[in-house]
Amino acid sequence: MITGLKLINPIATEPITLAEVKQHLRLDPDDTSEDTQLNSWITSAREHGESYTRRAFGTQTWELTLDNFPCKDYIEIPKPPLQSITSITYKDSAGTEHTFTDYIVDIDNEPGKVVLAYGKHWSIFTPYPINAVRIRFVCGYSDNILTCFKDALKFHVGLYYKYRDEAIPKDHIDTVNRIYYPNRVFTF
Numbered sequence: 740m741i742t743g744l745k746l747i748n749p750i751a752t753e754p755i756t757l758a759e760v761k762q763h764l765r766l767d768p769d770d771t772s773e774d775t776q777l778n779s780w781i782t783s784a785r786e787h788g789e790s791y792t793r794r795a796f797g798t799q800t801w802e803l804t805l806d807n808f809p810c811k812d813y814i815e816i817p818k819p820p821l822q823s824i825t826s827i828t829y830k831d832s833a834g835t836e837h838t839f840t841d842y843i844v845d846i847d848n849e850p851g852k853v854v855l856a857y858g859k860h861w862s863i864f865t866p867y868p869i870n871a872v873r874i875r876f877v878c879g880y881s882d883n884i885l886t887c888f889k890d891a892l893k894f895h896v897g898l899y900y901k902y903r904d905e906a907i908p909k910d911h912i913d914t915v916n917r918i919y920y921p922n923r924v925f926t927f
Contacts, residue, residue, distance in 0.1 A: 748800035753781050754884045755892045763893040764900055784895035791916055793924040794819055795879030805872040808861030813854040818878040819924055821851025825875040830867035850926055891918040
């Protein structure tokens with residue numbers, strides 16, 4: 740059971756640039772009067788896209804907390820694409836933290852997985868009663884984000900720009916979500 744997901748290191752660079760947004764909106768690239776607001780909308784649009792698709796649009800570090808190890812021999816890692824596993828730790832029944840190293844990382848499938856190494860077991864210890872397992876991982880598109888995601892982000896920022904002082908019509912947000920839908924992750 741997933742207990743929690745905590746952002747450790749946020750995205751450093753948005754998947755679309757201010758210049759791309761200004762070009763999309765047909766704004767003067769030298770006019771900086773709305774740059775702060777446009778950058779805020781870029782972030783909001785990305786956060787919506789990541790939430791809707793259950794993906795990470797740029798490199799980020801997260802920590803997944805589980806109450807215990809699963810019965811199966813793998814753990815699916817949320818927020819694809821998975822880049823790497825930084826660490827897996829667990830607390831035993833006494834609350835002592837241990838590092839778990841007997842695993843293989845599957846970054847080729849989506850969602851990525853942590854798979855037990857051959858002949859290994861998650862743990863021979865009775866786990867701590869809550870939040871016993873912590874998996875720190877790096878995820879997101881390091882580059883080459885899907886073009887449809889970039890298009891949806893620019894379209895969404897355009898909606899923020901057009902409807903800046905009023906609610907964006909629901910059918911417009913539905914259009915953004917329809918662009919994302921074919922690449923949405925359904926396992927989490």
